[in-house]
Amino acid sequence: MPLSCSSALICCMDFRLTSALHAWMEKEGIMDDCDVISVAGISKAIAEDKESNDAKFILKQIELSSKLHDIKTLYLIHHTDCGAYGGHNAFQSIDTEKQTYIHDMEKVKKVIHESFSGLKIRCILAEMHSPENIQFVSLN
Numbered sequence: 001m002p003l004s005c006s007s008a009l010i011c012c013m014d015f016r017l018t019s020a021l022h023a024w025m026e027k028e029g030i031m032d033d034c035d036v037i038s039v040a041g042i043s044k045a046i047a048e049d050k051e052s053n054d055a056k057f058i059l060k061q062i063e064l065s066s067k068l069h070d071i072k073t074l075y076l077i078h079h080t081d082c083g084a085y086g087g088h089n090a091f092q093s094i095d096t097e098k099q100t101y102i103h104d105m106e107k108v109k110k111v112i113h114e115s116f117s118g119l120k121i122r123c124i125l126a127e128m129h130s131p132e133n134i135q136f137v138s139l140n
């Protein structure tokens with residue numbers, strides 16, 4: 001019997017997310033049923049230039065997850081105060097910051113759909129209010 005799982009997720013390598021991410025995965029019902037792709041900046045590289053080596057690396061991980069584990073859903077989990085984006089201080093306001101992540105996720109969703117048309121893509125924004133208070137907000 002081939003190995004399979006329901007989904008894969010792309011999240012940031014940021015250590016502050018680990019416990020909250022695991023709790024969210026439990027709640028979502030995907031713990032031990034999801035490939036975890038951990039990359040600094042999540043899908044930022046794809047949003048910036050889908051032909052870059054970093055973008056190709058991430059797309060390759062999705063392809064492998066799809067081929068090896070027949071995933072049906074891909075979660076894009078961006079988070080506020082992401083160091084790869086320069087953190088909170090790189091933005092004029094929290095709204096501007098959130099809009100940037102949302103815009104990038106929408107862009108990346110289209111790129112991924114071009115290669116993986118059957119994959120359902122869920123966009124999640126992890127809002128980091130404090131290390132103990134991280135809320136995962138589903139955008140679709």
Ligand SMILES: [Zn+2]
Pocket residue numbers: 012013014040041042079081082083084
């Ligand atoms: Zn980050």
